[in-house]
Amino acid sequence: MYEKILYSCLEQVRKKTDFRPKIALVLGSGLGDFAEKCDIITEISYRELSGFPTSTIKGHIGRFIFTKIKGTPTVIMQGRVHYYEGYSTKEAVMPIRLMGLMGVEAMMLTNAAGAVNTSYEVSDMMMITDHISSFVPSPLIGANFDNLGVRFPDMSVVYDKHIRNIIKNKAVENLIPLREGVYLQLTGPNYETPAEIRMYRTLGADVVGMSTAIEAMAARHMGIKVCGISCITNMAADVTSQLLSHEEVAEKAKAAYPKFEKLLNATIPALN
Secondary structure: OHHHHHHHHHHHHHHHOOOOOOEEEEEOOOOOHHHHOOOEEEEEEHHHOOOOOOOOOOOOOOEEEEEEEOOEEEEEEEOOOOHHHOOOHHHHOHHHHHHHHHOOOEEEEEEEEEEOOOOOOOOOEEEEEEEEOOOOOOOOOOOOOOOOOOOOOOOOOOEOHHHHHHHHHHHHHOOOOOEEEEEEEOOOOOOOOHHHHHHHHHHOOOEEEOOOHHHHHHHHHOOOEEEEEEEEEEEOOOOOOOOOOHHHHHHHHHHOHHHHHHHHHHHHHHHO
8 A cells, every 4th residue: 555655655746847857855854944045846745646745844844845956856754754743654654665756866955963973063064974863763664665765775884985085074174063973763742851861971972852853764775875964953851950942943044044044955966
């Protein structure tokens, strides 16, 4: 049934546009404004696709935008769907798989994240070098779709080394400070306790969030090259006594937006 819905959504997309993206960009909380500044060729709301998961979170508009970024054919996810919204992890990565079937060869995943690493600061950007996904069910559980990827995919290098070098070089060229570290995905929607944050730090996490890792796994399963950028929107629970809220996370992401926009505009054309 899942595979049938996936290919039905692809057929529905093809009826609306024959645009063939090479790059996919997933915009995290507070970062959706990037899509608004693009020259939109076509847009498709998730709600237009029968059987497709839809975003229920404020600030996640929930649409695909087809555009060209400095000539590079790109599909943008303006708003993602999350495990904590009640979807299975397999349903939450359906948009990733759909973009892969559209022809995407490389994918940039972005998110708003909380800093576990005490040397990080709010508004920092971190390039993801690896992730920890052990706290959420794998999106690959269940029957394998052999036409998408192998039963037991290797995850030795989820975040493509060549693309990471491109991002680092573009950051240096554009004088954009860029951290590098490990992202840990949690279920959400609650934020973490101080004791949990201490545990995650012990495990080697630099930042935590509620998305991205399962999307990266699904993309790698399909052979798509993956990279990831986290925007640090808050310090974790054991670092500060300040209470956390989704509204503040989105606000801090917008404050860091100029650096984020500059890095994306420099990097995406180089991925083609």
